Amino acid sequence: MPSSDKLAQFLGLPELKVTAFKKERIAANVLQAKKTSVFEVCPKCATPSSVIYDHRIVRLRDAPVRGQSMRLSVKKRRFFCKPCRKPFTEPIQGVIKGHRTTYRYRRAVLWACENFSDLARVRKAMRCSSGFIYQTLYQQIQGKLGEKLNYPWPTTVGIDEHFFTRRRGRAEFATVFTDYPNKRLRELAFGKVKGELLAQLHNIEGRESVRNVIIDMSDGYRSFIKEYFPNARIIADKFHVLRLLTPAINKRRVAITGDKRTREP
Ligand SMILES: [Zn+2]
Structure with missing residues (x-):
């Protein structure tokens, strides 16, 4: 599955394909x-x-994310129905008619409600109205937002560095956390530096019960893992290892055959 589709699925919008990431x-x-x-x-x-x-x-x-607002811009098509002689707008699973927010946004509002001392702070941080806060809290009480709101970490977590885009010649990274037993994306954080990650993940419960963290061979995440998942052991994933080895294999092939073509995995 291409990473753009995984991203859409993670956002609770499995039918969508993410086509671009822009700074407005x-x-x-x-x-x-x-x-x-x-x-x-x-x-x-x-x-x-x-x-x-x-x-x-x-x-x-x-x-x-880190005080920066995130928006999804969805290009919806309108189809023409011949029998009705009228156009209709395509529905999108996960976007309730009239709703203009994602699950992630509503979850963040709830977290802010639990952790900020007053509503004014919540309104300011989330840039939303008191009415929206009440509505979101009410939905949670009713169980309408389901378990997507705040389910704890699984016992085994996969961590993957994800190249996102290049802005003004600079590489941007995201860190993807996978619910390993269920092969599902669990969380997405921007950046890959320990401090950035800690700041974004503090509202998820159950980090102490994580037993295994699967990463590639690079040491980049080790210090973050030791601090954030204190009871987990670190496992290197062989598929990541294979991906790392490919450039070395190509180099060797060029040395033997003189063939300079490269093929990315
Ligand atoms: Zn019709």
């Missing part, structure tokens, strides 16, 4: 996404249509 203003990041289905079914008469009428952009608010 100094403190505003935007992920662009779209649906790629071949046809959609008219909600009125259930006739499938593959005739695209036009597009609409829907903006969703995502959880802020």
Whole structure:
């Protein structure tokens, strides 16, 4: 699965494909996404249509990262239904009609409610209204947001460095945390430096019960893991090792055959 699809799945929007990651203003990041289905079914008469009428952009608010706001910009298609002689907008799983926020955002609001001393601070940090805070809390009490809100770390966690984009010649990294037994993404943090990671992960419960952390052969995360997952042992993953070895294998092949073609894994 390409990483852009994994990212969409992680955001609770499995049907979407993330097409770009952009910086809009100094403190505003935007992920662009779209649906790629071949046809959609008219909600009125259930006739499938593959005739695209036009597009609409829907903006969703995502959880802020290091004080920077995150938005999802979803390009929604409108299809033309011949029997109804009308266009209809494609639905997107995980985006409730009228909702303009992601699960991650609502989870961050709840965390802020538990940890900040008053609502004014929550409003300021999350840039939202009191009404939105009440609505989110109410939904949590009703169980409507499900277990996605705050489930603890699994016993085995995979950590992967993820090259994101290149801005002004600089590499940007994200760190991806996997729920290893369930082969699912668990968390995404920007950057790969210990301090950055600690700041972003402090609201997740159960780090003391993590027994294993699977990483590649690089030592980059070791000091972070020792501090954040104090009871875990570190395991090197052979697939990561293989990926690391490939450049060495290519070099050897060039030396033997003189063939300079390179093939990335
Ligand atoms: Zn129709």
